[in-house]
Amino acid sequence: MQYQPPVNDIKFILFDVLGADQLHSFEKYADATPDIISAVIEEAGKLAAEVLQPVNKIGDQQGCRYDPDTHAVTTPDGFKEAYKQFTEGGWASLDAPVEFGGQGLPHTLKFIVDEMVCSANLSLGMYPGLTHGAISALYAHGSDELKKTYLSQLVSGEWTGTMCLTEPQCGTDLGMIRTRATPRADGSYGIEGTKIWITGGEHDLVDNIVHLVLAKLPGAPDSTKGISLFVVPKVLPHSGERNPVYCGGLEHKMGIKGSATAVINFEDAQGWMVGEPNDGMRAMFTMMNEARLMVGMQGLGVAEMAYQESLGFALERLQGRSLTGPKNADGPADPIIVHPDVRRMLMRQKVLNEGMRALALFTGHQLDLSVAHPDEAVRQAGDDLVQLLTPVVKAFLTDEGFNNANMGLQVLGGAGFTTDWPLEQLVRDGRIPRIYEGTNGIQAMDLVGRKLGLKGGRLIGLLFDTIKSFLAAHGDAPHHAELASALQSLEEATTWIATNGMQDPEQAGAAATPYLRLTALTVIAYLWSRMAAVAEQQLAAGEGHTDMLEGKLVSARYYFEKLLPESRWLLADIVGGKDSVMALTAEQW
Numbered sequence: 246m247q248y249q250p251p252v253n254d255i256k257f258i259l260f261d262v263l264g265a266d267q268l269h270s271f272e273k274y275a276d277a278t279p280d281i282i283s284a285v286i287e288e289a290g291k292l293a294a295e296v297l298q299p300v301n302k303i304g305d306q307q308g309c310r311y312d313p314d315t316h317a318v319t320t321p322d323g324f325k326e327a328y329k330q331f332t333e334g335g336w337a338s339l340d341a342p343v344e345f346g347g348q349g350l351p352h353t354l355k356f357i358v359d360e361m362v363c364s365a366n367l368s369l370g371m372y373p374g375l376t377h378g379a380i381s382a383l384y385a386h387g388s389d390e391l392k393k394t395y396l397s398q399l400v401s402g403e404w405t406g407t408m409c410l411t412e413p414q415c416g417t418d419l420g421m422i423r424t425r426a427t428p429r430a431d432g433s434y435g436i437e438g439t440k441i442w443i444t445g446g447e448h449d450l451v452d453n454i455v456h457l458v459l460a461k462l463p464g465a466p467d468s469t470k471g472i473s474l475f476v477v478p479k480v481l482p483h484s485g486e487r488n489p490v491y492c493g494g495l496e497h498k499m500g501i502k503g504s505a506t507a508v509i510n511f512e513d514a515q516g517w518m519v520g521e522p523n524d525g526m527r528a529m530f531t532m533m534n535e536a537r538l539m540v541g542m543q544g545l546g547v548a549e550m551a552y553q554e555s556l557g558f559a560l561e562r563l564q565g566r567s568l569t570g571p572k573n574a575d576g577p578a579d580p581i582i583v584h585p586d587v588r589r590m591l592m593r594q595k596v597l598n599e600g601m602r603a604l605a606l607f608t609g610h611q612l613d614l615s616v617a618h619p620d621e622a623v624r625q626a627g628d629d630l631v632q633l634l635t636p637v638v639k640a641f642l643t644d645e646g647f648n649n650a651n652m653g654l655q656v657l658g659g660a661g662f663t664t665d666w667p668l669e670q671l672v673r674d675g676r677i678p679r680i681y682e683g684t685n686g687i688q689a690m691d692l693v694g695r696k697l698g699l700k701g702g703r704l705i706g707l708l709f710d711t712i713k714s715f716l717a718a719h720g721d722a723p724h725h726a727e728l729a730s731a732l733q734s735l736e737e738a739t740t741w742i743a744t745n746g747m748q749d750p751e752q753a754g755a756a757a758t759p760y761l762r763l764t765a766l767t768v769i770a771y772l773w774s775r776m777a778a779v780a781e782q783q784l785a786a787g788e789g790h791t792d793m794l795e796g797k798l799v800s801a802r803y804y805f806e807k808l809l810p811e812s813r814w815l816l817a818d819i820v821g822g823k824d825s826v827m828a829l830t831a832e833q834w
């Protein structure tokens with residue numbers, strides 16, 4: 246079926262719940278009026294449905310092709326044209342810096358476009374997605390000369406970017422990288438080494454690919470403290486000569502087959518340092534943090550498409566009769582949507598997807614406040630919340646995005662398992678976001694091991710205060726008591742980790758994943774309460790789309806009755822400690 250962009254839900258969350266219709270009151274976002282934002286959302290939806298989705302299946306069937314003689318990579322049929330339309334329409338440059346040709350629009354819009362692009366064609370979305378991260382890293386850490394040389398072409402999409410971290414012997418533990426950077430007399434560096442699994446490492450969409458590469462200088466410390474960042478173009482911009490950077494092959498993957506995942510060999514290629522020596526991880530984190538948020542949107546995008554497909558199927562497929570008597574008496578059977586178990590699956594998809602969208606847009610809005618609000622305290626608070634929630638968005642949206650795609654496949658029964666329907670592709674494509682950009686286990690470690698303690702616990706304290714202020718100001722907020730109880734669980738879990746994790750880091754390690762989940766469920770509960778409160782107000786005032794608003798109230802009830810109770814056993818899991826996790830001896834496995 247054709248993708249139906251969830252425009253009404255997005256606008257409801259963005260404008261009515263989060264208040265992003267006021268963004269244009271900040272100087273930086275003066276152009277971002279509600280009309281402009283609405284137009285961008287609507288046009289992005291059309292592009293996703295009409296340009297990107299039509300080449301999604303062929304991308305899966307054909308995949309990318311590698312020619313070992315020329316080291317060239319050919320993308321699936323139609324990708325080049327779709328990418329061209331994407332970049333020519335300015336979609337790659339929405340929130341990019343104006344001085345390099347970007348449109349300087351709010352970051353939340355990029356989040357929204359990412360969701361839509363990934364609903365329609367996750368593989369194709371990877372090419373501009375990684376480029377965007379490269380732009381941010383160069384913009385934040387590159388010299389004026391590097392910015393001048395690379396940014397305009399990256400922003401326009403004329404060139405694409407990559408992120409080259411992983412090597413055969415190291416993925417998570419980047420301290421072990423072996424790629425070397427040798428200083429040259431002209432101030433540049435000779436880059437030598439092999440990177441693997443590089444997204445968009447080689448392809449035919451554009452003429453030049455700008456690699457951002459982690460490498461070590463001679464004598465650098467043998468840990469992440471000895472890593473520097475370099476920009477290494479495929480084609481040298483000043484001379485037009487080919488830099489010795491070659492694709493050594495493509496991975497054969499279970500999904501995102503239209504995205505070229507390449508082995509890249511740097512054979513004494515010329516590169517330039519970005520930022521300071523041995524400070525590459527900090528610079529790369531600019532790119533990774535942004536990419537983590539984008540990957541979260543991939544999870545949501547896949548989940549939304551799966552929901553639309555399974556809902557459409559459930560309305561059409563006739564099997565069995567309703568437990569309360571026929572609902573399609575003239576037909577041979579009732580549509581399967583009458584069955585409570587099918588509805589359970591659809592409700593889980595719908596309610597989690599809308600909750601995840603609210604979490605993502607809340608985070609995106611905080612990001613916008615952190616760069617555009619005139620009040621320093623609001624900017625700081627926005628930044629604190631974004632830092633805290635980045636691993637939560639990445640991990641929860643990709644875990645539940647995949648689970649929802651899988652749930653969608655179940656709704657289709659056997660049809661879901663066949664290639665006649667898109668669910669099996671969505672499940673395969675939706676599996677990888679849980680792994681790349683730091684596995685979800687590593688996201689949980691980032692939350693517990695780094696973010697909780699950051700600035701003396703200020704980040705998590707701010708989250709607690711945000712929810713408490715809402716509860717205090719809205720004593721009659723829908724599901725007030727359940728939200729207060731979930732918050733209490735999160736506070737209890739936080740105190741437990743702070744106490745026990747300090748004495749024994751393995752306690753924090755064992756608690757990390759359930760803690761991240763508990764955080765996500767609690768923040769989403771806060772947002773469901775806010776969404777339900779707005780829906781009640783609008784219904785009372787006779788505003789808005791009645792069906793959608795009434796649906797919001799039912800969905801909120803479903804969330805609090807059926808999904809949030811998981812927070813109780815997550816707390817039990819956390820305070821249960823590490824013992825049963827760590828107790829098996831080597832012989833007992």
Ligand SMILES: Cc1cc2nc3c(=O)[nH]c(=O)nc-3n(C[C@H](O)[C@H](O)[C@H](O)COP(=O)(O)OP(=O)(O)OC[C@H]3O[C@@H](n4cnc5c(N)ncnc54)[C@H](O)[C@@H]3O)c2cc1C
Binds near residue numbers: 442444681
């Ligand atoms: C399709 C695809 C595209 C990719 N694109 C890129 C790209 O563009 N650029 C790039 O540089 N890389 C890319 N990667 C690599 C990706 O980022 C890594 O696969 C990922 O970071 C995990 O590293 P790994 O596979 O080596 O797993 P490992 O690091 O070997 O981890 C294996 C398991 O151990 C766990 N683990 C490891 N260390 C710890 C720890 N300290 N604490 C707790 N658990 C731990 C992990 O969570 C995981 O479950 C891509 C990978 C794929 C499959």
